[in-house]
Amino acid sequence: MAELAQIALLRSKPAGLELFLLRRGPGAFGFPSGAIHPNEDPRIAAARVLFEDIGVLLGRDAGSASATLEMPSVPALRKQVLAGANATQTLREAGMTWASDSMFTWSIWQAPSSAGLSSPGIRIDGGKTQGTVTRVFIAALPVGFHPAKDADVESTWLLAREADLRGDELQLSPHVIRTCWELAHFDKLAEVVAASRARATEPHPILPRVGPNLTLLLPWDADYATLGQGESLAFSYHPKWALGPSRFVREDRTWKLVAPHSTPKA
Numbered sequence: 001m002a003e004l005a006q007i008a009l010l011r012s013k014p015a016g017l018e019l020f021l022l023r024r025g026p027g028a029f030g031f032p033s034g035a036i037h038p039n040e041d042p043r044i045a046a047a048r049v050l051f052e053d054i055g056v057l058l059g060r061d062a063g064s065a066s067a068t069l070e071m072p073s074v075p076a077l078r079k080q081v082l083a084g085a086n087a088t089q090t091l092r093e094a095g096m097t098w099a100s101d102s103m104f105t106w107s108i109w110q111a112p113s114s115a116g117l118s119s120p121g122i123r124i125d126g127g128k129t130q131g132t133v134t135r136v137f138i139a140a141l142p143v144g145f146h147p148a149k150d151a152d153v154e155s156t157w158l159l160a161r162e163a164d165l166r167g168d169e170l171q172l173s174p175h176v177i178r179t180c181w182e183l184a185h186f187d188k189l190a191e192v193v194a195a196s197r198a199r200a201t202e203p204h205p206i207l208p209r210v211g212p213n214l215t216l217l218l219p220w221d222a223d224y225a226t227l228g229q230g231e232s233l234a235f236s237y238h239p240k241w242a243l244g245p246s247r248f249v250r251e252d253r254t255w256k257l258v259a260p261h262s263t264p265k266a
Contacts, residue, residue: 112131158180
């Protein structure tokens with residue numbers, strides 16, 4: 001089963017937390033994303049993907065426990081990596097290593113593997129393969145860094161609490177919308193880090209099921225087991241973070257996160 005690492009890169013603004021989104025070509029905006037290589041630590045994969053996608057380096061001097069550094073050679077290092085050089089080895093040769101402890105697991109989403117549930121309207125991750133596991137990590141934008149502006153990439157910063165307002169414009173996937181909904185409840189990055197550590201003690205994957213009228217039911221929805229169709233992965237316990245709106249409805253080009261009572265009846 002394919003695994004993806006996606007990074008919700010955050011920065012704090014007076015209006016609240018913002019998340020960095022990008023897209024290549026037409027379609028949906030999403031988090032920086034890439035495949036987790038075989039035998040690769042997921043957090044290191046997330047740091048590598050972030051560097052490859054937008055040039056933000058979560059790294060440090062390999063001989064110290066110092067904080068994330070800004071290096072004049074970062075653009076040159078990224079150029080080598082994008083040309084095919086091994087990212088970890090390239091950093092090592094520059095005297096650096098990944099600061100993977102600055103990445104925090106936030107959620108794990110599993111896309112349906114059933115052929116009948118794999119259309120673009122159903123996909124939770126925007127991908128083309130079935131059964132993909134998407135691991136969403138969070139990281140703060142390091143001081144002194146700015147996402148690279150590649151010619152083939154369109155990007156934006158999204159205020160977490162405005163995901164619902166801009167969902168149609170950005171064509172956001174369900175897991176991006178849910179992540180924004182959750183992060184909108186925090187004012188400070190330190191609060192998000194604390195919450196991620198608490199969530200790490202309850203790392204249950206989320207596998208949505210298709211419900212009536214093209215809805216997506218999350219595992220804590222009351223109708224998940226009875227009205228949901230296709231592959232299922234019910235919670236073996238109820239994580240503390242599994243609260244709030246429990247389903248998505250399709251509207252125009254995007255999904256809306258709603259409570260069951262606001263969903264059209266079958």
